Amino acid sequence: MDGIRRGTFRYLILHVLSEGPMHGYGIMQRVQELFGGLYTPSPGIVYPTLQLLEDLGYVRSSRRGRRRVYSLTSEGKRVLEEHRAEVEEILALGRGFARFVEELGGSRLIGLLKRLFTEIPHMDADKRERLRRAVERFLAELTEVLGNAGGKGGGSD
Incomplete structure (x- = not known):
């Protein structure tokens, strides 16, 4: 893999949300886990991407206490499946990073x-x-x- 292509991060977020509803910080932690602790996305990339995904109708958000929780919509699931190869490529990179560290x-x-x-x-x-x-x-x-x-x-x- 020659690096993470521009825009691929949004599909990674969709993948993480396919595991279940999550707040932004939980998404950051899960991505960190997927990359063996070597990469943690910043709030400056996660929250604008979540807003974009919500604007596109791929995720919805709701308030739970003081946190905003995001979940995948059916349209988001469809888009995730369309980009499954890109997601698998980035997940393979994450597994490689994790193995490298461990x-x-x-x-x-x-x-x-x-x-x-x-x-x-x-x-x-x-x-x-x-x-x-x-x-x-x-x-x-x-x-x-x-x-x-x-x-x-x-x-x-």
Whole structure:
């Protein structure tokens, strides 16, 4: 997968709502679960998308106490089925992320990347060059492990 295509997030929300009615925060948590904790959509993407989906008639909302709860309409179910392949593609990406975190030390790598991104602006040229060479070695090793299949397959050893 070359990344999440623009607009695909709305179908992911429809998928999450196909599991049952949910409030916005619950949707954010469920998406986070689907991506193994590596991605949590912000309120700035979730709520405008929910509003769009409601305007299109794909979801409806109702008040339950202080929260607005969203549910899938029959039209939303139809649209979800039309875009099932896109949803399956993004869910496969999520499963891959989750497995990466759980089995392959992904959370350590993510932690190091966060640290790296904050430290790069303060590194001297020598340290940046050492880092560049380390990244090149890492990428070469990953490419070797994955093989020439463009990141697919690669065996199970």
